[in-house]
Amino acid sequence: MNDESTIYVLDTNILLHEPFAFLSFQEHEVVIPMTVLEELDSIKDRNKDVSRDARVAIRALEDTLRDASPEEVLAGVPLPNQIESQTEPGTLAIFNDFNLEQKAGSLSDNENDNRIINTALYLQESRQDMRVVLVTKDINMRLKGKGAGLAYVEDYRTDQLVDDIKFLTKGYHKFSGDFWQQVTDCESETDGRYTQHMMDKSLIPAAYINEYLIDEDETFAGKIIGVEDDKMAVMDLGYERLMGRNAWGIHPKNIYQGMAMDALLDPDIDLVILTGPAGCGKTLLALASALEMVVERGVYDKVIVTRSTPEIAESIGFLPGTEEEKMAPWLAAITDSLEVLHKQDESMSGSMNYIMEKANIQFKSVNFMRGRSIQNAIVLLDECQNLTAAQLKTIITRCGEGTKLVCSGNLAQIDSNYLTALTSGLTYIVERFKDFPGSTTVNLNGVVRSSLAQFAEENL
Structure with a gap:
């Protein structure tokens, strides 16, 4: 048959x-x-x-x-x-x-x-x-x-692009030992501060643009900036230089955060996808980079913060206040991160209010994003593992000229009854955008929140 x-x-x-x-x-x-x-x-x-x-x-x-x-x-x-x-x-x-x-x-x-x-x-x-x-x-x-x-x-699998979550691209390739010991053919060219290497694609057969290359010996850090036929172009970023990135007073605690911060602060990257366990720094890095780009560098005009709120359709109307005030309970992760960024200030609440006004931080519900056109903004989309591919498409297509979108989520914390790690919209966009020149994915491997959080992530 x-x-x-x-x-x-x-x-x-x-x-x-x-x-x-x-x-x-x-x-x-x-x-x-x-x-x-x-x-x-x-x-x-x-x-x-x-x-x-x-x-x-x-x-x-x-x-x-x-x-x-x-x-x-x-x-x-x-x-x-x-x-x-x-x-x-x-x-x-x-x-x-x-x-x-x-x-x-x-x-x-x-x-x-x-x-x-x-x-x-x-x-x-x-x-x-x-x-x-x-x-x-x-x-x-x-x-x-x-x-x-x-x-x-x-099962219905037309929207399922990978068969196992472990095959999902992490956004980087980690080499054991020293990276240069594994390179046989390489042509280098220096332009200003940066050096570009032309290497054999056989080093990484499944190479995609904007993927990072690091090694265990912490001697090399680079980024693939071009792939054609059997060659790939790699920008030498420098391990120390990557770890020296700074956004709003925050420095990377590990190389994964260094790669994420590099992508977040790059104005040529329109979409940054951050995945990883709870406590790896996704929200804090995204917010610190957003404040740096809006307030310090003036690259964008405002910060729009939004997230999936499964029960929002029922309960948001009963909460008092404006849309921003209604959204506050769901966006506590952002205000928590703002507190961390300004805990050394003499008046933390005063600093937070000043920064929220200065950076023009707006809290919006995903439900009200449809039909909008967002210009010259940096959009932080938190908890997007709970969104379907169609919902994420709705948000991504809202982004107009000069807008950067940061999607972050943890595939181990899906609350939706209708989604799994394989069918989540987060998995879908990681796979769909892996060869798009204007996007970068970084899997923040490692918990930096606390030793308690790290033990829970590894053992519970």
Whole structure:
């Protein structure tokens, strides 16, 4: 049996995760049980982020099936081709699972998940010429489907760019021992303070632009500034020079922070992605660099601070005050970092208020970013492991001329019910932007908050 004869039965969470998912199955048959439509209907009126996705999914289905007769909807309506190589159109059908009779071996129909699984079981039995696949992001439902007798149960993976989080690019390559001992062919050219080396790409076969190169002996630090065919151009930054970076009185505590600060202070880099464990300095470095670039150097006009707030749609309206005051509980990480930066001052609160006014720091909710165009600002997006790829796209496309975006997050601290480390928007943009000349990713490897935090990160 080949892949050309497959029926995909979609669970509700697939359409919540990606409302147009039913278009992604090429020439195959897509079946949506009536129970899924009922669940979308109950979700669309809730005051949660997913209610918007439910409404988009319902409208997309309605647009596809608008002109079809009831018989055609049950039999399958042709879908538009998504790729040029596709020869046959796929089809979309609605299946009335409420009319299914309880058969021996089927699950009780008192739960929505069970009714969807029963639909797949019925199709598997009645359409034996076809491969029937239940597609769901719910791990427990995949287990139940297998246990009930489904031959094929899959996760929806079109937005998953890596199979294992350990394969995610870290933004740097660390060489054991001395870097220069491993270089065989190199041409160097000095221009002013910096030296550029042309090296064989075989040294790093999977090299991407703006990746850093460091070694264990702490003798070399460089950055890949060009990759073509079998050669790569490496800018020699100097280990000591990288560790000597300074932003708003903050110096790097390790080489990873040094690489991050180098990227944050580089006006030619429009997107900086900082990943790493809790306490590695992501927020503090981003804020210190933002203040340095706005107040001291005048490169940008203002700092916009925003972050994912999963429950904000429900609760922000009940909080008193302006948008900035409503956002304060969610942005305490920023005010904590401001306190750290000014704890030596005679009047810390006075300094903080002065700096917030001087740097024009604005607290904004991700929910209110849609439709904006942000010019000449540095945007700090914290906790973005909880955002989907679509939400991150919404924010990145808001950035206009002269704007720098800093995305930071910890993939081990995802709070969303709908995301995993592999499907998080943070993982998605790290992979998508790894060969974009205007972006840099740095994985801040190592906890600098405290020995307590470091022990917890390593052992809990």
